[in-house]
Amino acid sequence: MRRTKAEAEETRNSILRAAERVFFEKGVSNAxxxxxxxxxxxxxxxxxxxxxxxxxxxxxxxxSVPMPQEDMIxxxxxxxxxxxxxxxxxxxxxxxxxxxxxxxxxxxxTILLRxxxxxxxxxxxxxxxxxDDRHVALLENAFTKARSEGYLxxxxxxxxxxKALWWMMGGLCSxxxxxxxxxxxxxxxxxxxxxxxxxxxxxxxxxETLVVS
Amino acid sequence: MRRTKAEAEETRNSILRAAERVFFEKGVSNAxxxxxxxxxxxxxxxxxxxxxxxxxxxxxxxxSVPMPQEDMIxxxxxxxxxxxxxxxxxxxxxxxxxxxxxxxxxxxxTILLRxxxxxxxxxxxxxxxxxDDRHVALLENAFTKARSEGYLxxxxxxxxxxKALWWMMGGLCSxxxxxxxxxxxxxxxxxxxxxxxxxxxxxxxxxETLVVS
DNA sequence: AATTATACAAACAGATACGTATGTTAAAAC
DNA sequence: GTTTTAACATACGTATCTGTTTGTATAATT
Numbered sequence: 001m002r003r004t005k006a007e008a009e010e011t012r013n014s015i016l017r018a019a020e021r022v023f024f025e026k027g028v029s030n031a032x033x034x035x036x037x038x039x040x041x042x043x044x045x046x047x048x049x050x051x052x053x054x055x056x057x058x059x060x061x062x063x064s065v066p067m068p069q070e071d072m073i074x075x076x077x078x079x080x081x082x083x084x085x086x087x088x089x090x091x092x093x094x095x096x097x098x099x100x101x102x103x104x105x106x107x108x109x110t111i112l113l114r115x116x117x118x119x120x121x122x123x124x125x126x127x128x129x130x131x132d133d134r135h136v137a138l139l140e141n142a143f144t145k146a147r148s149e150g151y152l153x154x155x156x157x158x159x160x161x162x163k164a165l166w167w168m169m170g171g172l173c174s175x176x177x178x179x180x181x182x183x184x185x186x187x188x189x190x191x192x193x194x195x196x197x198x199x200x201x202x203x204x205x206x207x208e209t210l211v212v213s
Numbered sequence: 214m215r216r217t218k219a220e221a222e223e224t225r226n227s228i229l230r231a232a233e234r235v236f237f238e239k240g241v242s243n244a245x246x247x248x249x250x251x252x253x254x255x256x257x258x259x260x261x262x263x264x265x266x267x268x269x270x271x272x273x274x275x276x277s278v279p280m281p282q283e284d285m286i287x288x289x290x291x292x293x294x295x296x297x298x299x300x301x302x303x304x305x306x307x308x309x310x311x312x313x314x315x316x317x318x319x320x321x322x323t324i325l326l327r328x329x330x331x332x333x334x335x336x337x338x339x340x341x342x343x344x345d346d347r348h349v350a351l352l353e354n355a356f357t358k359a360r361s362e363g364y365l366x367x368x369x370x371x372x373x374x375x376k377a378l379w380w381m382m383g384g385l386c387s388x389x390x391x392x393x394x395x396x397x398x399x400x401x402x403x404x405x406x407x408x409x410x411x412x413x414x415x416x417x418x419x420x421e422t423l424v425v426s
Numbered sequence: 427a428a429t430t431a432t433a434c435a436a437a438c439a440g441a442t443a444c445g446t447a448t449g450t451t452a453a454a455a456c
Numbered sequence: 457g458t459t460t461t462a463a464c465a466t467a468c469g470t471a472t473c474t475g476t477t478t479g480t481a482t483a484a485t486t
Contacts, residue, residue, distance in 0.1 A: 045465050
């Protein structure tokens, strides 16, 4: 029964959403296209009409997730006049909060973390690495600005601060996503960020003044 | 052709080592028992003789990896008289170095990170969580001792320091293992540890006292 | 020395899962 | 109004993987 173009696009989207759930629950390589089809309320025929195979479906699923606009973030960093560190901390905390609230993102990221990047979906891995590299570069720029404006503790370089933050965020999210969300991501995350950025800011002389006074 | 008991144990071990390589390369659920058998130079008959199925093989592989003796670490923490923080930093750095040198551990950990913990190998996940929880508890004890002895900066609590270190180590290793070892784990790791522990130690008043005395 | 149990290999049967080929219906195109 | 074609469903053939069964040579047992 031929559907209208809008309806077809609807089924395509429902297949993508079903693939997201099924891939998340059973793992990409463990899920069959029939699982996805049943979850979407269609048959494998519909999947093979809209996508060429499972790898293609996975790639399209990966492409369907909207990327955060890095340009905007970069511009905001430029414009964040006073305390750059405060802005970075707030952005990181907000990102955690969005992650905790958005099951869509959680599933996509979990799938990406767990997926066995063997040969066929290697382009996904490479693209993911590009995105990560750009994010790290953005962070390092921000921390460099913070250092040049005297906000960064002498103990930290822009690079080491970037990596410390990046790895902490990564470890935090990995544990939360891969090991069953056993804590409140936003609360624990913001607490950790507070401490880490406290140590970024803590310039000894000022601290001494604080303690002495 | 029946082999002697020693030879049988040898083939069992070769199957386990082959499973480690194959699971690492193709992913657990994507690897067939025939792949493992061929990699081990046997047939599936040998595998089904020594193990009951793939899940059992995976569990035995997981059990075959020797656990670091926590008791010893705990005792060393107790005995580390002077600077507990220095000991923790050194232990963490050594752990990274061992990881970088031991391809065996790398593969096992990668498999564990990527494996789709669905239903059947849930006990593995739970045991892994227990191990992690004990490690975190050990760390927190050490940091508590560090705090009570005045080595820990007022900016950090024992808990927040524990989590910061834990997440940073986790993010570091996850990125290194899952995304293709694009940097020197030991060097970058020790650098990051140096900065983080620098901020742990940096306690103005105590440092002042130390310097003055 | 004969028997038995062990350590596998080889063959077999059943279940998926994949890709394709074909069928079907209704929306477009003319 | 007829034809065409898009959007699927259904059916088919095939490869693969699994679990079991059977075969077999040799070490261990008696």
